[in-house]
Amino acid sequence: MDIVFLIGRILLAAIFAFSALGHLTQAEGMGQYAASKGIPAAKAGVLASGVLALLGAISIIFGIWIDVGALLLVVFLAPVSLLMHTFWKETDPQLKQTEMIQFNKNLAIMGGALILFYFVNVTQSVPLGLTGPLFGAF
Template identity: 50%
Template sequence: MDILVLIGRILFALPFLAFAANHLTKTQYMAGYAQSKGLPAPKPATLLSGVLLLLGGLSILLGVWADLGVLLLLVFLIPTALVMHAFWKEDTPDGRQAEMTHFLKDIGLAGAALMLLAFFSFVGDELGLTVTGPLFDID
C-alpha cells in the first residue's frame, strides 16, 4: 500500500508543481490574466500563488507534513475557482464552457485535497515512504 500512496502523491503533486513553474517563470503573462479577471495586485498575487503551489506540491510529493501541503493547495484552489474561473460571469458560450471546466477542475481537486487531508491525519505516522508524519491531528 505504501507504494500506491507514493505513486498517488507523485501524480497528485505533479500538476501543482507544473502550475507553480508557470506562475514563477511566466509571471507577467499569468499576472495579465489575473488582471483581466479583476484581481487586485495581480503580479504579487501571481507570485504568492506560485509559492503556495510550489510549497504545497513539494510537501505532498516528498511526504513532509503532507497535510500542511494539502491545506496550502486548498488556500489556492478555492479562491482560484471562485475568482479566476467564475464561469457565470462569462458572456460567450465558449468562454463560459472553458471557465466552467477550470472551475470544476479546481473544485474536484479541492475535494480530493480534503480527502487527502483526512487520509493523512487518519493514517498518521503509519504511512510509509514519507519523511514526516502529519503536522495536524484531526479527529
C-alpha cells in the same frame, strides 16, 4: 500498497509543481491575465499563489507534513476558482464551458486534497513519506 500511495501523491502534486513553475517564471504575463480578470495586485498574487502551489506540491510529493501541503493546495485553489474561473459571468458559450470545466476540476482536486488531509491525520502515517502529519503532533 505504499507505492500506490506514493504514485497517487506524485500525480496529485505534479499539476501544482508545473503550475508553480509557470507562476514563478511567467509572472508578468500571468499577472496581466489576472489583472484582466479584475484581480488587484495581480502580479503579486501570481507570485504568492506560485509559492503556495510549490510548497504544497513539495510537501505532498516528499511526504513532509502532507496534511499542511494538502491544506496549502486548498488555499491555492479556492480563490483561484472563485476569482479566475468565473463561468457564471461569461456570455460566450465556449468560454463559459471552458471556465466551468476549470472550476469543476478545481473543486474535485480540493475534495481530493481534503480527503488526503483527513486520511493522514486519521491514520497518523504517511507511507513512504519523510514525516508524519503535523496536526497529528498536537
